[in-house]
Amino acid sequence: EVQLVESGGGLVQPGGSLRLSCAASGFTFSSYAMSWVRQAPGKGLEWVSAISGSGGSTYYADSVKGRFTISRDNSKNTLYLQMNSLRAEDTAVYYCAKGNYGDYFAWDVWGKGTTVTVSS
Amino acid sequence: QSVLTQPPSASGTPGQRVTISCSGSSSNIGSNYVYWYQQLPGTAPKLLIYRNNQRPSGVPDRFSGSKSGTSASLAISGLRSEDEADYYCAAWDDSLSGQVVFGGGTKLTVL
Numbered sequence: 001e002v003q004l005v006e007s008g009g010g011l012v013q014p015g016g017s018l019r020l021s022c023a024a025s026g027f028t029f030s031s032y033a034m035s036w037v038r039q040a041p042g043k044g045l046e047w048v049s050a051i052s053g054s055g056g057s058t059y060y061a062d063s064v065k066g067r068f069t070i071s072r073d074n075s076k077n078t079l080y081l082q083m084n085s086l087r088a089e090d091t092a093v094y095y096c097a098k099g100n101y102g103d104y105f106a107w108d109v110w111g112k113g114t115t116v117t118v119s120s
Numbered sequence: 121q122s123v124l125t126q127p128p129s130a131s132g133t134p135g136q137r138v139t140i141s142c143s144g145s146s147s148n149i150g151s152n153y154v155y156w157y158q159q160l161p162g163t164a165p166k167l168l169i170y171r172n173n174q175r176p177s178g179v180p181d182r183f184s185g186s187k188s189g190t191s192a193s194l195a196i197s198g199l200r201s202e203d204e205a206d207y208y209c210a211a212w213d214d215s216l217s218g219q220v221v222f223g224g225g226t227k228l229t230v231l
Binding site for chain 2: 035037044045046047050059060061062065095097100101103105106107108110111112113
């Protein structure tokens with residue numbers, strides 16, 4: 001079964017750091033681009049970042065550029081999101097999603113999400 | 121304020137056909153593919169349409185996507201109660217350094 005499981009969310013103070021992980025199973029992880037997409041409480045979807053299958057290309061939303069870093073370990077079938085200098089507006093459910101059909105942004109598999117709360 | 125503009129709500133009765141619009145600009149919809157996602161309450165989004173009008177396997181053909189110029193639409197025919205959900209459009213935006221932009225979402229109510 002194709003599956004994505006996020007972890008690493010929690011409560012962090014403004015200015016703090018957190019690293020999210022997304023464990024993938026049931027498919028050849030290195031063959032697919034991956035993304036992080038977030039959803040603030042009661043709000044819509046917001047794309048955060050994307051990475052190519054090899055990890056050689058990365059892309060970021062303006063709102064997180066310079067603060068967040070996406071990476072992947074294809075030997076461990078795991079996607080990461082290192083989040084630094086966190087702000088209240090980063091509070092959201094963070095989903096990892098798998099691109100398919102040769103398209104970075106055709107996310108056909110999603111995890112259940114992990115919640116990040118930035119508050120003092 | 122979302123870069124792509126969707127109506128906040130839409131409604132229809134069972135069996136009806138409804139359309140949800142998504143308006144953008146030349147830097148996003150006008151020059152890139154459009155994607156549509158469905159989000160049922162309390163769940164992760166689901167891919168409905170990719171590359172403007174392509175349906176993933178398993179998505180009923182009641183769902184169809186189209187694009188014209190800087191606007192796109194999602195049509196749902198034979199409306200069913202289980203279609204009640206939030207619907208989001210998305211596209212890559214070439215402005216600045218490039219990023220994916222979403223619409224604000226449309227809450228579809230099946231009356």
